[in-house]
Amino acid sequence: MKYTSLALAAAGVVACMQPAAANDWNAPQAPFALYGNTYYVGTHGLSAVLITSKQGHILIDGGSDKSAPQIARSIRQLGFRVEDIRLILNSHAHFDHAGGIAELQRLSGAEVVAGSAAVPVLRSGQADKGDPQFGNLAPMAPVAKVRAVGDGEVITLGPLAVTMHATPGHTRGGASWTWTATEQGKPARMVYADSLNAFAAKPFRYSGDPAYPTARADLERSIATVAGLPCDVLVSAHPEGSDLWQRYARRAALGSAAFIDNTACRTYADKARVRLATQLAQEETP
Numbered sequence: 001m002k003y004t005s006l007a008l009a010a011a012g013v014v015a016c017m018q019p020a021a022a023n024d025w026n027a028p029q030a031p032f033a034l035y036g037n038t039y040y041v042g043t044h045g046l047s048a049v050l051i052t053s054k055q056g057h058i059l060i061d062g063g064s065d066k067s068a069p070q071i072a073r074s075i076r077q078l079g080f081r082v083e084d085i086r087l088i089l090n091s092h093a094h095f096d097h098a099g100g101i102a103e104l105q106r107l108s109g110a111e112v113v114a115g116s117a118a119v120p121v122l123r124s125g126q127a128d129k130g131d132p133q134f135g136n137l138a139p140m141a142p143v144a145k146v147r148a149v150g151d152g153e154v155i156t157l158g159p160l161a162v163t164m165h166a167t168p169g170h171t172r173g174g175a176s177w178t179w180t181a182t183e184q185g186k187p188a189r190m191v192y193a194d195s196l197n198a199f200a201a202k203p204f205r206y207s208g209d210p211a212y213p214t215a216r217a218d219l220e221r222s223i224a225t226v227a228g229l230p231c232d233v234l235v236s237a238h239p240e241g242s243d244l245w246q247r248y249a250r251r252a253a254l255g256s257a258a259f260i261d262n263t264a265c266r267t268y269a270d271k272a273r274v275r276l277a278t279q280l281a282q283e284e285t286p
């Protein structure tokens with residue numbers, strides 16, 4: 001079967017593929033509470049999550065360059081100060097998740113934290129030559145203060161603690177992030193999942209490519225990592241990839257319980273496994 005990016009978008013499995021889809025990515029979205037101290041502040045098509053505390057906030061992802069003003073506005077609309085963001089974490093260094101980070105850093109002064117292979121990409125704004133989508137990637141505004149973190153490392157800010165889980169494969173420096181949010185005494189295990197989709201720009205091959213020889217093995221491991229995360233509330237880098245809007249629709253009736261689904265990480269991983277199999281099959285076809 002031949003997928004177009006729109007068909008993939010409709011199937012909820014697209015990630016960071018076509019710059020042409022960028023207008024839809026930035027469709028407006030009112031910010032809302034996900035659970036406890038954690039809020040959705042992204043656009044309708046690109047996730048960004050704010051984890052708040054009295055000692056400053058952590059923002060995960062900055063959308064595209066066009067998303068940044070909307071994200072800043074959403075944060076202010078919730079009653080928080082953009083200047084109180086101390087750390088900006090990144091899922092992966094593609095223009096649709098990291099393109100807005102430079103501007104959000106300028107507004108906040110926050111330090112940026114990412115997987116080590118993402119650091120040179122963020123600092124230069126130039127795509128990684130080992131990126132499976134190299135050649136299809138728009139450049140980004142370079143980011144000033146970027147710190148590398150490794151698998152299992154815990155990033156703390158006042159009472160906040162967020163754990164980094166290395167999830168390479170979609171990119172070499174991909175990361176997923178987990179933390180606990182509490183609401184009315186009830187903790188929920190929160191996951192911000194990186195894109196796990198095997199998308200390649202020709203001539204890259206997941207089945208073996210000198211530009212990134214471990215791409216397939218990395219992605220298989222990352223899919224297993226996300227499937228195994230403690231996971232009550234999942235937000236994926238592209239919100240439709242984890243059915244966020246279906247859960248959002250139930251929020252009026254259920255409150256934040258609408259977002260809880262402890263099978264969500266496994267379902268998300270299953271979709272990524274299917275996408276990888278499709279990609280490998282396509283690489284077999286001349």
Ligand SMILES: [Zn+2]
Pocket residue numbers: 015016092094170195
């Ligand atoms: Zn991507």
